[in-house]
Amino acid sequence: MSVQERKQRERAERERLIVATARELAEQQGWDAVTTRRLAERIEYSQPVLYSHFRGKREIIGAVALEGAAELAGAVRAAASAADGPRERVAALARAYLDFAARNPAVYDALFQLDGGLAYAREDTPEPLKDAFAALLEVLGGVAGDGVHPGLFTETFWGALHGLATLTRAGRLPPEDAERRTALLVDRLAVV
Amino acid sequence: MSVQERKQRERAERERLIVATARELAEQQGWDAVTTRRLAERIEYSQPVLYSHFRGKREIIGAVALEGAAELAGAVRAAASAADGPRERVAALARAYLDFAARNPAVYDALFQLDGGLAYAREDTPEPLKDAFAALLEVLGGVAGDGVHPGLFTETFWGALHGLATLTRAGRLPPEDAERRTALLVDRLAVV
DNA sequence: TCGATTGTCTAGCGGTGCTAGGATCCGGGT
DNA sequence: ACCCGGATCCTAGCACCGCTAGACAATCGA
CATH class of the missing domain: 1.10.10 (Arc Repressor Mutant, subunit A)
Structure with missing residues (x-):
């Protein structure tokens, strides 16, 4: 044996x-x-x-994506837990998210840009993906504001971060103002 | 002759x-x-x-992108001019933008997802791209809020819209809540 | 030790973006 | 009216892609 x-x-x-x-x-x-x-x-x-x-190249991309999802979740949780106060936690989360996207562009692409054959936002979504969203929800759910569903708020905030991440990296947005845009987003969206 | x-x-x-x-x-x-x-x-x-x-496939994509940019600018301006009040104008802009992305996914991809060999956010950026951004700026510049640079605000808002558009279409976000996410974004980001 | 199973490789299919070089057509000068 | 020269277009082919069939070798169980 x-x-x-x-x-x-x-x-x-x-x-x-x-x-x-x-x-x-x-x-x-x-x-x-x-x-x-x-x-x-x-x-x-x-x-x-x-x-x-693997069944093909697509599944290899998917495997890289799952690996990246776990790392992203870890990075977000670490950054959030090292910050004091809800406002600062959200800012730390945003910085950590965008930093991850900038430092691991290929992994970020595998996760959110390419087709890795993974199911998203469904019951059969792989655990690492669910957990990465959960990591965002843990922090963002607390600053959704009265009467706003935490999940919906997290989705919206995440979408905004994703937009900034992809547009910046694709050269569609000037990179030098990235931090100011992030700060603006956090200030306006998060209710503290 | x-x-x-x-x-x-x-x-x-x-x-x-x-x-x-x-x-x-x-x-x-x-x-x-x-x-x-x-x-x-x-x-x-x-x-x-x-x-x-064309030099190659990339330039063909670029040509489709330029065509799309002009249409997007037109759609945004038309929607905004048909709405009353700053708040409603921003909401109309957001709806028009996301509607364009949903109705013309290939064109939207050519614009912001694929490599069409175009220069963005630079001096030598093609006119239709500059004009599309200008169309956003015309509306969004007015709701940036005190002390916030209109261009920076527009970039941030645009990034958020782009994130929602791409994540929704790629199946990363449940489509049924798209409108609620948009409304949340408009309410929080725009200062009226 | 032999047979079967498992594992790996070579070779090849139909497809891709792109290009070299030959054929053809057609306007303009004699 | 004719013929030359240049513009225009197509056939054929290059190197590469993702993927797979089938031959071959190595290893395991009897």
Whole structure:
């Protein structure tokens, strides 16, 4: 039995290698450069091996997205818990979110821009995605204001952050005013 | 001389046909389906003809984007001018913007999601893009609030709208609450 | 030790954006 | 009226893409 277990371990290890390599390559040269041929070469296996782990490239993107969701949730929670007061917690959350998007553009794309074959905002949504939204809700739900549904407020705030993140990174917004825009958003949206 | 003029006209007409066909195909089947081969077949010319008008696929996307920018600016101005009072004008703008994104997803993608090779937020930004931003600024600049730069406020509001538009259309946000999220955004961000 | 199963690779399919080079057509000068 | 030269367009092909069939080798259980 231990032989099978070793093989299983090695197989799981190789799967992690695939995801990590895809992520690394995407961060270095963009997702367009993540082709199955290049990816296979980097992990020193042939192309078909990828398809014994994932249905296709889309699922690899999805795996990177799930990894990123967990990290994003962690970053948001860490930033929020290190801040004092509701207003400051929301500001810290916004900064952490935008910082994550700026520092991990490829992962952010996998999460919210590309098609990773994941279900969002549904019952069968993967746990890491639900948890990332929950991390936002924990902080933002407290500043929704009277009569405003916490979930709805979180969705709106998140949408606003997402818009700033993508437009800034795509060069649609001048990057030098990013912090002032964030501050404006926090001041106006959050009810403290 | 008139022969040359006729040829120029026909050439310009064919260029419009290419852009219109690309847009139509993209709205029908998504940008992935807009391949140079399919596009060439639809306009009943061979592939290389496309390259005598545009440097490549990217420039075709850019042309669709510019067309869309003009329409978006028009839609926003029309909606705003038909509304009474600053608060209602902002709400009408937001509805018009999101409506445009929902009704013309491919064009919206060409504008803000895909790479059309256009320069944004710079001096050499094409006029239609500047004008679309100007259309937002005309309305939103008036509700920025004291001490807040109108341009910065417009950028922030636009970013928020963009986030809601993309997340909703990508299935990241439940569509049924779209209007409530928009209303929340308008109420909190606009100072009337 | 043998047979079966599992694992991996080579080779190839149909598709992509893009381009080189040859054919064809047509206006303008003699 | 004719023929030349340039503009115009198409056929064919390049390198690459995601993905897969089928051959081959290595390994396990009997």
